[in-house]
Amino acid sequence: MQYWLMKTEPDECSIDDFATKPDQVIRWDGVRNYQARNFMRNMAIGDEVFIYHSSCAKIGIVGVVRVTRTAYPDPTQFDAESPYVDKRSKPDNSRWDAVDLQFVRKFARIISLDELKKLTELTDNPLVQKGNRLSVIPFSKVERDSILAKV
Structure with a gap:
């Protein structure tokens, strides 16, 4: 098993979104950074993910979810109505991925x-580095x- 942290703005997707529907799977999409995308491509079913609320009044780790579906093409990259649309991405050669997560x-x-x-255990972790x-x-x-x- 591997361990991860995913940052989110709680008004977009919060731990409460997972907690209110614990049996529901939520697609984690909209990642538009190649290194973050590559990390998502390394996720496996069952991996644990810390949810980290950012860009809000109370920043920090708020809970745990698990991966239920590994990386697949992020449908928002092809949706003209989505803020995450990427016109350079093609269905036969998508640039961005999503994963499915479920509440723990x-x-x-x-x-x-x-x-x-x-x-001290987090000294070298990118989360705490400036x-x-x-x-x-x-993680x-x-x-x-x-x-x-x-x-």
Whole structure:
């Protein structure tokens, strides 16, 4: 099993969207960064993903979801009405991928970025390094376990 973190703005897709429909699968789409896309291509069914709320008043890790479907062409890249449309992407050679995720658990509290920066196990993780803007980040088991110990 691998471990990941995915950043989201809660008004677009939050842990509550997963928690209110725990049996429903939610497509994670709209990723338009090649490195983040490549990380998504490495995800496997059953992998755990931390959900991280960003660009909001309370920034931090808020829960866990799991991968239920591996990378497949992101349909929003072909949708002219979508803010994620990419006219250079072609159905026979798509540039962007989506994965499907399902609820595992919501944390009783947010694990803030300030708190995450204090974890020595995360010192080398891109999440806590200055200037990182990736929306998908791999985590080691040690990093994952150090976060779960805070919940």
